[in-house]
Every structure is written in C-alpha cells, then in structure tokens.
Amino acid sequence: MIGAVELAPLAFPIDWVAILQVVIAFVLPLLVGIVTKKTTNSTVKVVLLGGLSLVSSFLTQWLAASIAGTAYDGQQALLTGLVSWGISIASHLGVWVPTGATSKAQEFGTARDGTPSVTTLPEEPTDRVPGPDHRA
Numbered sequence: 001m002i003g004a005v006e007l008a009p010l011a012f013p014i015d016w017v018a019i020l021q022v023v024i025a026f027v028l029p030l031l032v033g034i035v036t037k038k039t040t041n042s043t044v045k046v047v048l049l050g051g052l053s054l055v056s057s058f059l060t061q062w063l064a065a066s067i068a069g070t071a072y073d074g075q076q077a078l079l080t081g082l083v084s085w086g087i088s089i090a091s092h093l094g095v096w097v098p099t100g101a102t103s104k105a106q107e108f109g110t111a112r113d114g115t116p117s118v119t120t121l122p123e124e125p126t127d128r129v130p131g132p133d134h135r136a
Contacts, residue, residue, distance in 0.1 A: 017064040024056045025084040029092035033105030049092075050085045057081035 032049050061077035096102045 015064065017060050017067070021057060021060045021080060021084060022087060024060070025053060025087040026091045026095075028052050028056070028084075028088045029096050030101060030105045033096075033102045034108045036106065038103070038106045046089075049088050053085040053088055054078070054081035057084050 028049060031052065032045055036045055036048065057080040058074075058077045061074075061080060062072060065072045092102065096105075
C-alpha cells in the first residue's frame with residue numbers, strides 16, 4: 001500500500017417530509033382528475049398539475065423548515081416542485097392511466113347516465129316571467 005486514505009462514512013438520511021412530498025406527487029394526478037372533466041383540455045390539466053406540484057412543494061419545504069428550525073429555502077422548494085411535477089406526470093402515464101384510475105377519478109361526482117350526481121342550479125332561473133329583462 002503506497003498511501004493510506006481514510007474514507008468518510010457514507011450516510012443517506014431520508015427525511016419523512018421528503019417521503020410525504022413523493023407520496024403527494026404520486027397522488028396529485030388523481031386529484032386533478034377529480035376536479036377536472038374528461039372534456040377539459042390536456043394543457044389545462046398539465047398546468048394545473050404543475051401548479052399543484054409547486055404549491056405542495058412550497059408547503060412541504062415550509063413544514064420541513066419549521067420542524068428543523070432553519071431558514072426557508074425557496075430554491076430547494078422550486079427544485080422539489082419541478083421534481084414533484086415530473087413524478088406526477090410519470091405516475092399519471094405509468095400507473096394511473098393504464099389501470100383506469102384516471103377515468104374513474106374523472107367520473108367522480110357523475111351518475112352512471114352521465115348526469116351530475118349532485119344537485120346543480122338550473123342555468124336559467126325558473127321563477128322569472130319569460131320575455132325581455134326590463135331592469136335598469
């Protein structure tokens with residue numbers, strides 16, 4: 001042996017807040033499916049998913065900073081949000097769409113005949129007299 005090199009111990013501490021963020025990112029596509037309709041443009045769904053990913057990452061980073069008593073790291077929150085968005089898209093395309101969970105989530109709140117299962121207000125009030133509106 002020519003020279004002895006002492007290596008530092010290697011550790012991989014996993015924070016439970018990071019695990020929480022991954023779980024949230026995995027489930028977010030189902031939440032987007034619940035709040036959107038099947039006819040909603042896919043671009044709107046992707047933007048909504050990205051926004052929810054950023055919000056969840058900013059909140060989980062705030063939680064981690066509060067628990068640790070350290071300063072809030074906005075750059076880390078932004079990076080985590082982008083990674084979370086990627087995890088959400090991957091889980092949507094790799095798990096939720098092939099299993100049919102996305103279409104089931106979008107049917108949430110809809111009866112079997114396609115009508116909303118919750119009572120909605122009619123588009124036109126029924127207590128009005130037909131004809132032109134004479135309000136000023």
